[in-house]
Amino acid sequence: MLNTKTIAELSAMLAAGECTSVDIVSDVLAAINARDGKIGAYLTLDRDDALAQAKAADAARATGTTGALLGIPVAIKDLLNVKGQPCTCGSKILEGYSAPYDATAVAKLRETGAVLLGRVNMDEFAMGSSTENSGLGKTVNPWDAERVPGGSSGGSAACVAADEAVAALGSDTGGSIRQPAAFCGCVGLKPTYGRVSRYGLTAFASSLDQIGPLAKTVKDAALLLGVVSGHDPADSTSIDVPVPDYAAALTDDLKGMKLGLPKEYFVEGMDPEVEAAVRAAVKKCEELGAEIVDVSLPNAKYAIAVYYIIATAEASANLARFDGIRYGLREDGADPIELYGKTRAAGFGPEVKRRIILGTYVLSSGYYDAYYLRAQKVRTLIRNDFIEAFKQCDAILAPVTPTPAYKIGEKTGDPLKMYLDDILTTPVNLAGNCALSVPCGFSSDGLPIGLQIIGDSFKEANILKVGHAYEQATDWHKQKPAF
Amino acid sequence: MKYEACIGLETHVMQKTQTKMFCGCKHEYGAKPNTNVCPVCLGYPGALPVMNARAIELCCKAGLLLGCGINPRSKWDRKNYFYPDMAKNYQITQADEPLCLGGQLTTEVAGETKTFTIERIHQEENAAKNTHISGASLVDYNRAGTALMEIVSNPCMHSSSDALAYMTALKQIMEYGGISDCDLEKGHMRSDVNVSVRPVGQKELGAKVEIKNMNSFGFIVEAIEYEIDRQIGVIENGGTIDQETRGYDTDRGETFSQRTKEDAHDYRYFPEPDLLPVEISAEQIEQWRSELPELPAQRRARYVSELGLPEYDAGVLTAEKAVSEFFDETCQKTKQYKLVSNYLMGKVASLVTEKEISIADSELTAETLAQVAELVAGGTISSSAANELIEVLFTEGGDPKAIVEEKGMAQVSDDSALEIWADEAIAGNPKAVEAYKAGNAASINALMGCVMKASRGKANPPAVIALLKKKLGA
Numbered sequence: 001m002l003n004t005k006t007i008a009e010l011s012a013m014l015a016a017g018e019c020t021s022v023d024i025v026s027d028v029l030a031a032i033n034a035r036d037g038k039i040g041a042y043l044t045l046d047r048d049d050a051l052a053q054a055k056a057a058d059a060a061r062a063t064g065t066t067g068a069l070l071g072i073p074v075a076i077k078d079l080l081n082v083k084g085q086p087c088t089c090g091s092k093i094l095e096g097y098s099a100p101y102d103a104t105a106v107a108k109l110r111e112t113g114a115v116l117l118g119r120v121n122m123d124e125f126a127m128g129s130s131t132e133n134s135g136l137g138k139t140v141n142p143w144d145a146e147r148v149p150g151g152s153s154g155g156s157a158a159c160v161a162a163d164e165a166v167a168a169l170g171s172d173t174g175g176s177i178r179q180p181a182a183f184c185g186c187v188g189l190k191p192t193y194g195r196v197s198r199y200g201l202t203a204f205a206s207s208l209d210q211i212g213p214l215a216k217t218v219k220d221a222a223l224l225l226g227v228v229s230g231h232d233p234a235d236s237t238s239i240d241v242p243v244p245d246y247a248a249a250l251t252d253d254l255k256g257m258k259l260g261l262p263k264e265y266f267v268e269g270m271d272p273e274v275e276a277a278v279r280a281a282v283k284k285c286e287e288l289g290a291e292i293v294d295v296s297l298p299n300a301k302y303a304i305a306v307y308y309i310i311a312t313a314e315a316s317a318n319l320a321r322f323d324g325i326r327y328g329l330r331e332d333g334a335d336p337i338e339l340y341g342k343t344r345a346a347g348f349g350p351e352v353k354r355r356i357i358l359g360t361y362v363l364s365s366g367y368y369d370a371y372y373l374r375a376q377k378v379r380t381l382i383r384n385d386f387i388e389a390f391k392q393c394d395a396i397l398a399p400v401t402p403t404p405a406y407k408i409g410e411k412t413g414d415p416l417k418m419y420l421d422d423i424l425t426t427p428v429n430l431a432g433n434c435a436l437s438v439p440c441g442f443s444s445d446g447l448p449i450g451l452q453i454i455g456d457s458f459k460e461a462n463i464l465k466v467g468h469a470y471e472q473a474t475d476w477h478k479q480k481p482a483f
Numbered sequence: 484m485k486y487e488a489c490i491g492l493e494t495h496v497m498q499k500t501q502t503k504m505f506c507g508c509k510h511e512y513g514a515k516p517n518t519n520v521c522p523v524c525l526g527y528p529g530a531l532p533v534m535n536a537r538a539i540e541l542c543c544k545a546g547l548l549l550g551c552g553i554n555p556r557s558k559w560d561r562k563n564y565f566y567p568d569m570a571k572n573y574q575i576t577q578a579d580e581p582l583c584l585g586g587q588l589t590t591e592v593a594g595e596t597k598t599f600t601i602e603r604i605h606q607e608e609n610a611a612k613n614t615h616i617s618g619a620s621l622v623d624y625n626r627a628g629t630a631l632m633e634i635v636s637n638p639c640m641h642s643s644s645d646a647l648a649y650m651t652a653l654k655q656i657m658e659y660g661g662i663s664d665c666d667l668e669k670g671h672m673r674s675d676v677n678v679s680v681r682p683v684g685q686k687e688l689g690a691k692v693e694i695k696n697m698n699s700f701g702f703i704v705e706a707i708e709y710e711i712d713r714q715i716g717v718i719e720n721g722g723t724i725d726q727e728t729r730g731y732d733t734d735r736g737e738t739f740s741q742r743t744k745e746d747a748h749d750y751r752y753f754p755e756p757d758l759l760p761v762e763i764s765a766e767q768i769e770q771w772r773s774e775l776p777e778l779p780a781q782r783r784a785r786y787v788s789e790l791g792l793p794e795y796d797a798g799v800l801t802a803e804k805a806v807s808e809f810f811d812e813t814c815q816k817t818k819q820y821k822l823v824s825n826y827l828m829g830k831v832a833s834l835v836t837e838k839e840i841s842i843a844d845s846e847l848t849a850e851t852l853a854q855v856a857e858l859v860a861g862g863t864i865s866s867s868a869a870n871e872l873i874e875v876l877f878t879e880g881g882d883p884k885a886i887v888e889e890k891g892m893a894q895v896s897d898d899s900a901l902e903i904w905a906d907e908a909i910a911g912n913p914k915a916v917e918a919y920k921a922g923n924a925a926s927i928n929a930l931m932g933c934v935m936k937a938s939r940g941k942a943n944p945p946a947v948i949a950l951l952k953k954k955l956g957a
Binding site: 052061079080081087089094097099100101103198199200201202203205206207233234237238289313314316318319320322323325326327336337340360362372451 | 522527528529530531532533534559563565566567570571572573620622749751752753754757758759852936
């Protein structure tokens, strides 16, 4: 059952000749065959191609090639372009589109010899927190099939939690990696804005989007991050900061580290079990040698309002290109404008339409100053909060979500209620820094709970260190859902 | 009541860059449709723009040539509109923080020196080219995303002649500056023209009418004249001018309403999150300034003061950059500046028109033209032979001296030959001889003509005159 193992373990086995990439991919495919009918993580999967890539990786290894990800299968969220594969973004409007190029992060995986497994489900264009907004399929939480896996990277989290992949790439615009990781009991990392090239990542909100790993352990997340990070001339917003060896810098204790606890993050209406689990995790970090200090993020409470203005404004322009002219769905009309209208009416789901309308509205003449400009100013205040906080600590500890995974359909009737669930994750995207979600317990219903470890810009090494030390001292991450 | 027109031009100039504004696709005219395209300029999911540094340089240099200030920090914005000429359905442009601000252009309008002020120059990306055929529209994305800058003048012009002088000077500066080829037929330079009228003495501008997207100077002049008359007519008949966008119907010579203020687009501009602001250091600006080429006005002044050419010659030679560069190159090889100027304005210019071949595409070179000038100055060939020689060099090329020899173009100053022709001329034209002797000095020209004809243009005119005078006992 090689599919249950971590990248670090498999890498060692491959190096020692104890297994082949074909063995690993075969076990992963077997797991997918056995239970993806129930989980629904994958949208498309070319089994033959996956095995062919595995064979090629084995052949490369036979000629002396090495690498942490050589021969390791990684699932890809369906909004990353992989040359020759579909890239639907969970939307009907991109049905039939085949990517003509590799996203930079994908190209980097390819270069290291990782096996690019199938495409996993997501909320349409990454808009949502439950994967219920996918226009193409339903994904359930591996821990409880009646519950959502979280979103928008719900497929990425579910396939890792269900051992249907060794690791996955997702993207996080307002919590879309961390929240599903918390809901599904795996590790998820949102890197600093500019750490990973966005080239080839279908844009939802360009100033917030980041590609990041979902994995079984913090070390695996560190390995994956190390591969996909780095400056890319094709993305002007990627920043030329050296990429450290994240995995090598992991240690088992937290001596000398100061960890901040923001009082504003223990919000009203928070599930007591979540709060208890997170507070216990804070205690555990203290036992590991960290000093806990109180910090304040007073403007975090505005994050949801700011986020839903900026993200929708950018999305309204980013999604304008899906017009039926060059690729994807086309519903013919008498003239281009009618064609656009019909195509977009048929291709986009209700949540995407809602956000395009909202974004169009906030940018409209006469409203721009009151909404978009004001939101940008508050965004600066939120960023300044983090800058101040990180003068006092090396990382911040917080919950990821106010509650564990909720029931499918529970919140679909009330979009605002669903938006509010992003309260603990959106501030980090607005500020542009990094954050990690690691398993820190289970609810009485047996649902995973996540600990959020927030780091300063380009201080991924800090949060990975905290996450790894905590993980080594606990065994939440070793628990598996029953099938 | 007397009215005054106020005219402003928004001129789009396609820059001479190798690649497009935000991707590495080639920028070339006339390529097979949709061959110079990539995920970026086709607006594919996930593709991102990257700035073309050369385009930024050219835009700033255009600004420096027009006396603009260069913004140390400018930014990009998205202009949102749905149309199949824009793959992303938004255009990357600069809304409120353009690369260049302020500036002016001084030129002559009907003998009067005028200065027109420029509000700004911003950088943006070009749209694709749409071709509408029966029942369908075809889109060629080769042009999509090419570098395009917009030069916005203030509404400081008051007549179609002002506008024509402004556009002509602007075109000349862009060509001289190496910013653009400004080939109007290839759409390198297109203007939106804003026209309003107001009673003379009124300070506020009248309601502005915008006439969109014109590439012919002639049509722009016509459209402005029509529009001024139309607006005055409407006001005089008690009507008001509405702010609107009009098109120009070139067949009817009229403007027509396209879009009123009410259905004007809301472009929903907002800062482009995929690109960083452009930061330009003072050192960079000075570096670019030091690389600026000589402008037509400076060049004209140099021709007069350093080369001793008449103002008229300087004006004609600098009207086209290619001609003045050819002139400069030729003057590196000969000091006969005025002769070279004469040939470029005369014989060479008429050959260019007649044969429809530019100097650059002809066989004539600066070296051969310089040799022609030297041959004339040295008395080896006559002026008429020079014209004949230039035609040969223009169409066939070759070594001027060899051609002179081969075709027997050299002047004859040899007395024995001249004597025979002079005697024949005197014998054959008794009337002219009589008139000359009676005091009509000009009559000698008739005799001179006969000698030249007999010599087939090869006789050296001063020598012929001297000989005739001697023979006629003057």
